[in-house]
Amino acid sequence: PFEVLIVGGGPAGAAAAIYAARKGIRTGVAAERFGGQVLDTMDIENFISVQHTEGPKFAAALEAHVKDYDVEVMNLQKAAKLIPARSEGGYHEVVLENGASLKGRTVILSTGARWRQMGVPGEEEYRNKGVAYCPHCDGPLFKGKRVAVIGGGNSGVEAAIDLAGIVAHVTLIEFDSQLRADAVLQRKLASLPNVRIITSALTTRVDGDGTRVTGLSYKDRNQGTEHDVELEGIFVQIGLVPNTEWLKDTVALSPRGEIEIDARGETSQPGIFAAGDCTTVPYKQIVIACGGGATAALSAFDYLIRLPAS
Numbered sequence: 001p002f003e004v005l006i007v008g009g010g011p012a013g014a015a016a017a018i019y020a021a022r023k024g025i026r027t028g029v030a031a032e033r034f035g036g037q038v039l040d041t042m043d044i045e046n047f048i049s050v051q052h053t054e055g056p057k058f059a060a061a062l063e064a065h066v067k068d069y070d071v072e073v074m075n076l077q078k079a080a081k082l083i084p085a086r087s088e089g090g091y092h093e094v095v096l097e098n099g100a101s102l103k104g105r106t107v108i109l110s111t112g113a114r115w116r117q118m119g120v121p122g123e124e125e126y127r128n129k130g131v132a133y134c135p136h137c138d139g140p141l142f143k144g145k146r147v148a149v150i151g152g153g154n155s156g157v158e159a160a161i162d163l164a165g166i167v168a169h170v171t172l173i174e175f176d177s178q179l180r181a182d183a184v185l186q187r188k189l190a191s192l193p194n195v196r197i198i199t200s201a202l203t204t205r206v207d208g209d210g211t212r213v214t215g216l217s218y219k220d221r222n223q224g225t226e227h228d229v230e231l232e233g234i235f236v237q238i239g240l241v242p243n244t245e246w247l248k249d250t251v252a253l254s255p256r257g258e259i260e261i262d263a264r265g266e267t268s269q270p271g272i273f274a275a276g277d278c279t280t281v282p283y284k285q286i287v288i289a290c291g292g293g294a295t296a297a298l299s300a301f302d303y304l305i306r307l308p309a310s
């Protein structure tokens with residue numbers, strides 16, 4: 001059994017593992033895919049002190065740093081169920097999809113999130129070649145270019161406002177007959193000269209020249225007509241889904257399925273902590289996930305040293 005058992009091996013889980021191991025306590029990490037979302041990322045230019053790196057390189061560095069320490073890394077292991085300890089100080093159990101089970105006196109949940117995709121032809125092919133999901137990350141790559149934002153909820157409208165200050169032109173495409181973002185955001189968006197808003201529109205295709213995105217096609221849901229828009233970038237903002245389906249009924253989740261944590265990273269269950277994109281932390285970024293992982297590990301250590309000696 002582990003003193004600290006971490007589920008998820010992205011930036012949050014890696015940071016938690018390093019902070020826990022540096023306390024000299026038995027630490028394990030079970031991850032479906034060690035590295036997490038950064039494996040799917042091209043350029044990273046906002047991890048402070050690293051001017052530029054690439055996702056897979058960053059993921060390899062995370063792994064190398066974790067392996068500098070006495071951490072048991074169990075890669076390609078998907079957790080299916082969490083059974084909290086029955087009494088304070090007892091072991092929590094994590095049941096893996098393959099039937100095996102792991103025990104930890106504390107558990108840190110860092111299973112991350114995934115961007116909801118449109119599921120249209122071209123989206124996968126041009127991912128990172130014009131199709132993007134994170135305006136904070138990739139916005140500056142489209143400086144002076146034309147982009148679309150797909151989705152008129154708060155995140156889509158925020159993205160459109162943000163991007164309008166960087167790119168030449170933004171087309172916002174919303175499936176519904178009206179935007180769903182807060183009124184104050186909608187007013188701000190409507191005031192911007194380089195934004196066009198198209199409602200009742202279903203994106204049907206991402207177009208490209210084989211190397212880069214060159215446009216998109218959408219269907220006008222009222223008229224049934226197809227339209228093309230020429231552009232260089234597409235930001236898909238139709239939801240970030242936390243990987244917490246397996247945690248229903250064990251820790252408190254927000255209405256969006258994010259694990260509710262306090263400022264110390266503790267969940268609703270004593271001894272169970274969480275960090276990164278799977279939590280209610282505002283803003284989902286690598287540097288924030290790393291900070292969250294460090295917080296959760298230090299809180300787990302604090303919890304452990306307060307348990308009565310057994």
Ligand code: FAD
Nearest residue numbers: 008009010011012032033036037079112137276277285286
């Ligand atoms: P994740 O990276 O999602 O890692 C989750 C981990 O949990 C993975 O190891 C996963 O396999 C594992 N896991 C999931 N479910 C289970 C389960 N049931 N059992 C076991 N393991 C499980 N952020 C930036 O700061 N800068 C950028 O430039 C940037 N660019 C991005 C580009 C793209 C295309 C994407 C998708 C994201 C980008 N981000 C960027 C966001 C950044 O990647 C995330 O904020 C960060 O990876 C979150 O870290 P995390 O550890 O919380 O989760």
